[in-house]
Amino acid sequence: MFFIRVMNDMKMKKKLAITFISVAVLPLLLCGIFLTGKLKEIVIKDTSMQVSANVERVQKRTEELIRVPLDISYRLTNDNRMKKVAGQKYDSYVEVIKTYQEYTDIRDYLQLYKEISGIRVYVANPGALNNWEFIQPDETIANQFWYQEAISEKGLAGWNLITDERKGAEYLSLIRAFSLDTLEPKGVLVINVDKQQLSSILDQESFPTLIVDNRNRIVASNKADLFGKNLSEIHADETILSSQEGSYKTLVNGKASKVVIANLNPENSWNGLRIISIFSVSEITRDANQVIRLGVVVMTASLLFAVLLIYASASLLSRRLLRLSKHISKAGSGSLETFIHIDGKDEVGLLSKQFNALVRNVKQLIQEVKETVDQKNLIEQRQNEIRFKMLASQINPHFLFNSLESIRMEAHIRKQDDIAEAVWMLSKLLRSSLEADNRRISLREELERVRCYLDIQKFRYEDRLNYRLTIDPELEDMPVPPLIIQPLIENAIVHGLDYDAEGAVIDLEVKRIPGGVQVKVIDNGAGFTADRLVKVREELTASVHDQEGQRIGLRNVNDRLVLLYGPSSALSIESEPGNGACITFFIPGGELK
Numbered sequence: 001m002f003f004i005r006v007m008n009d010m011k012m013k014k015k016l017a018i019t020f021i022s023v024a025v026l027p028l029l030l031c032g033i034f035l036t037g038k039l040k041e042i043v044i045k046d047t048s049m050q051v052s053a054n055v056e057r058v059q060k061r062t063e064e065l066i067r068v069p070l071d072i073s074y075r076l077t078n079d080n081r082m083k084k085v086a087g088q089k090y091d092s093y094v095e096v097i098k099t100y101q102e103y104t105d106i107r108d109y110l111q112l113y114k115e116i117s118g119i120r121v122y123v124a125n126p127g128a129l130n131n132w133e134f135i136q137p138d139e140t141i142a143n144q145f146w147y148q149e150a151i152s153e154k155g156l157a158g159w160n161l162i163t164d165e166r167k168g169a170e171y172l173s174l175i176r177a178f179s180l181d182t183l184e185p186k187g188v189l190v191i192n193v194d195k196q197q198l199s200s201i202l203d204q205e206s207f208p209t210l211i212v213d214n215r216n217r218i219v220a221s222n223k224a225d226l227f228g229k230n231l232s233e234i235h236a237d238e239t240i241l242s243s244q245e246g247s248y249k250t251l252v253n254g255k256a257s258k259v260v261i262a263n264l265n266p267e268n269s270w271n272g273l274r275i276i277s278i279f280s281v282s283e284i285t286r287d288a289n290q291v292i293r294l295g296v297v298v299m300t301a302s303l304l305f306a307v308l309l310i311y312a313s314a315s316l317l318s319r320r321l322l323r324l325s326k327h328i329s330k331a332g333s334g335s336l337e338t339f340i341h342i343d344g345k346d347e348v349g350l351l352s353k354q355f356n357a358l359v360r361n362v363k364q365l366i367q368e369v370k371e372t373v374d375q376k377n378l379i380e381q382r383q384n385e386i387r388f389k390m391l392a393s394q395i396n397p398h399f400l401f402n403s404l405e406s407i408r409m410e411a412h413i414r415k416q417d418d419i420a421e422a423v424w425m426l427s428k429l430l431r432s433s434l435e436a437d438n439r440r441i442s443l444r445e446e447l448e449r450v451r452c453y454l455d456i457q458k459f460r461y462e463d464r465l466n467y468r469l470t471i472d473p474e475l476e477d478m479p480v481p482p483l484i485i486q487p488l489i490e491n492a493i494v495h496g497l498d499y500d501a502e503g504a505v506i507d508l509e510v511k512r513i514p515g516g517v518q519v520k521v522i523d524n525g526a527g528f529t530a531d532r533l534v535k536v537r538e539e540l541t542a543s544v545h546d547q548e549g550q551r552i553g554l555r556n557v558n559d560r561l562v563l564l565y566g567p568s569s570a571l572s573i574e575s576e577p578g579n580g581a582c583i584t585f586f587i588p589g590g591e592l593k
Helices: 002-009 012-077 080-087 093-102 105-112 145-152 195-203 238-242 286-332 347-374 376-393 397-413 417-434 443-464 486-497 530-540 549-565
Strands: 116-122 157-164 169-178 187-193 209-212 218-221 246-252 255-264 273-280 465-471 504-513 516-523 572-575 581-588
Touching (some): 012 157, 012 169, 012 195, 012 255, 080 187, 145 157, 169 195, 187 195, 195 209, 443 504, 486 504, 486 549, 486 581, 549 581
Parallel strands (some): 465 504
Antiparallel strands (some): 116 187, 209 273, 246 255, 516 581, 572 581
C-alpha cells in the first residue's frame, strides 16, 4: 500500500521513468546476466567435449604407435639367436665382430618400422664389445632408475623418457628385461619411439596437449619448448600432477583452466602414459566476451536513447495533462463556457474532445431537466399509452397454430378432408420453420419438411406436380443444417411449373458416394441458357444487395454449406435450355458420424 501511495503522489515524469526502468531495464539486465552465463557455460561445455574427443583420438593413435615397439620387444626377448649373440662367451674379438655382423635382425627392424628410431641391448658380458646395438652397462647405467625397475619387474615393459647415450638425446623408450641362459644378471632391452612420429600425432591439436610418463616427464607435446620438462615446471598444480583419467578445473600459470586427462596403459607394462590437454577458460570465452561487451555497449546506448525519449514524451504528456486539468477546474467551479483545444488523436486528445462534449452535454442536460419538469405529467401519460400498445402487439405464436388447427377441424367436420390435410401440413411446415435455429437436425426431419412443402404445392397444382424421393435409408440419421434442401425444392418448382404449362417432375436423390454424401435436386423445367446459367452462378457468390430476390434462398444455402463443410460442398448447378436443371451439393464423410 505504501508503494502504491508513493507512486500515486509522484509526478508523471518520475513515474514514467521508474516504470520504464522497472519493466524494461531490470528484466533486460537480468536476461543479459543469465544469457551471458549460459553462453559461457555452453562454450566451455562444447570445448570440453571437443577436447575430450581430441584426447581420445590422441590416445588411440599413440596406442597404435607404441604397439609397434611393444611387438618388437616380444619378438626380440623371445629370440634365442639374439640371446646367444648377447650372452655367449667369445674367444676372440674377431669372433665377436663376425657374430655381430651376421646378426642383422635389429638393423632390419629399424629399416622396416618408421615408428622406432633405435634399439639397444644392455648385457653384462665381459667377452663382448660395445657397438651401436649391444652395450656393456657400466656402473652409471646400472644405477639408472629405469634399469633397476626393468630388472625388478621380471619381463614386464616400462615406458619412460630416458637418454640414449649413443645419440646424447632423450626419447620415449620401451624398457624390458629378459633372461639369458648363460649369464646373470638379466639383460635389458631398450627401444626408442620415433620423436617425429610421436609429435605428428599432437601437431594437429589446437589446444596444448602433452604426453607424460609416470614421473610426469613430458615425452611429447605440440609445443616444442615443453619437451623433456616436468609438469611442475609449467606451474601446474597438484590436480595435473596426480590426477588420473577425467576432466578437472585447475590453475595453469595462474590462469583458470580446464584439464582433460586420459590414461594409456599398454598391455604387460608396469607403468603407462597419460595424455593431458589443457585449455584456458579465458581464451575459450574470449570471443564470447567480445560479443557480450558489444551487446552491453549497444544495450547501454539503446537505454540512454530510450531514457531521453521517455523524458521528452513524459514532458509533452504532462504539459497537455496540465492544460486539461486547468479547464476541468474551471468547469468544476461552474464556468460552463470553457473550451479546450489539444492537438492529437491519443488518449489526451480524446479526453479533451470528450471534455468539450461533456460541457456541452451538461448545458443541454440542464436545459432538458428544466423542460422535463414542466412536461412530467404529459410524459407519464405517453408512457402508459406505449405500455398498452406494446402489450397489445405481443401475439403469441400459439395463437397462429391454434387458429390453423381450428380451421383444419372445421374443414374436417365439413368433410373437406383435402383442405384439412393441406392446413395440417401448412401448420406443420410453419411450426418447423419457426423452430429452426442454428442446431443441426437429422436428415429425416429435413425430409419431413420437404414432403410437407411438396404436398402443399401438390394440393395447389394437383396433377401438374409430381415428385420422387430416392433416399438411402442408412443416411436418415445423418445430421444436416435445417432448411438446407427445401429452398432447392422450392427453386425447382418455380422453374419447373411457373415456366411449363404441362407440369413438372421433381426428383430428390440422397446417396452415399466415396468420401461422403451427395444430394441432388432435378427438375424438368425450361432450364437456363448459357448466359443465364453464368449469371446464376455469379449470383451465388455476389453480395446480398446485388442478388435477385428469388435467388436469396440459393445463396443462403450455398453460404451455409461452404461455411460448414468447405468450398468442396458449394452448390453445383447444371442446366441446358429445355432440359431442366440439376442442383447438387456434397457433405463430407466426417459428417456421417
